[in-house]
Amino acid sequence: MKKTKTRLAAIAAVALSAVLACGVLAGCASDKGEQKASEQPEQTAAASLEGKSLNIYCGAGMTKPFQEIADAFKAQTGCEMNITFANAAQIQTQINTTQEGDFFIAGSADELKPVSDYVATSTDLVKHIPVLVVPADNPKGIQTVSDLVKCDTLLLGDPESTPIGKIAVKAMTDAGVMEQVKQSGSITTSTTAPQIAEALAKGEGDAAIVWKENAGKDGLTILENSGMEGYVKTVPSAELTCAADADAVKAFSEFLQSETAKNIWTKFGYELV
Structure with a gap:
């Protein structure tokens, strides 16, 4: 009888271990499932700008780096990037005349003064040397x-x-x-x-x-x-008051502060602020 009780205790212990192990594995599987679920919104957010667009003015001297930054943002979000590259005077005239556009990437902060009525916020990006x-x-x-x-x-x-x-x-x-x-x-x-x-x-x-x-x-x-x-001057990114899509503007403003954007600027010889 004593041996039988010992065997029953051993069997019970093994069974309990198995149940606990299954619980742990199930918990791990559940965590992984939750992790994947939590990652999904980021992927959805990245694709949420499909069908949206941004209209941006940029100094012609920055065509190569800024076009690459715009292309990277489009690839990540699906947002269409309509960019006008021109000299400062041409851009200022267009903003004041049309009262349209989302961003002005200017050669210096001084170039924002003639369109100050249309500048909502401005953030320095890189040094202009x-x-x-x-x-x-x-x-x-x-x-x-x-x-x-x-x-x-x-x-x-x-x-x-x-x-x-x-x-x-x-x-x-x-x-x-x-x-x-x-x-x-x-x-x-x-x-x-x-x-x-x-x-x-x-x-x-x-x-x-x-x-x-x-x-x-x-x-x-x-x-x-x-x-x-x-x-030495600085290149500012100015969000315009006439911006049409707040979500797209916010997303691109954040992207301009990303490592991806910073690496593109430095690749073309700019120094970060």
Whole structure:
């Protein structure tokens, strides 16, 4: 009888262990099921912008990085990205005239002032660094802003319509050479920084002031300690008051702060704020 009781106790213990094990396994399975269920809303949220769209204005000098950022956002959310790349003056006129659009990605905070009535919020994204560049052989021996008086052809942005043009005028004025350079007739202007850099790379000038990210072309040299170090700006992302879809605007604002967006900016030579 004693042996029988011992066997029954052993069997009961094994059975209890089996029940507990099943309970644990069931609990694990349940947790996994709950985890998958909790992941589902994120996937749904990512697809929730299907059929929605954003209308964005962006400075033409930032075309390559911003187009890649927009494409990445579309791939993640399904949101259509309608982007107008132009110089600041053109964008400002369009916003003030049409009173339409969701975002303005400007070359500097100063470019938001003419459309301030339509700016809801603004967030700094990356540094916008102006640099003095010359052809690789630097035939005029230019080293600083003061040396720009040596140029037969100086390539600059249009100061009436581009941030980089305004900065160039300010830098030369502060260096005391603006009037001399102006009187020499050496200045040739363009409406975007990429066009300036392209022309210099083709041998169409002796020097230029452009954004750092536009200067990475074969045959060009960025001059260090040139006097441009004090004119760094920031690229702001401005949400416009005329934005049409709050959900899409919020999602893209958050995406602009993501590692994906930041990595794209830095890949193209920008420095994070």
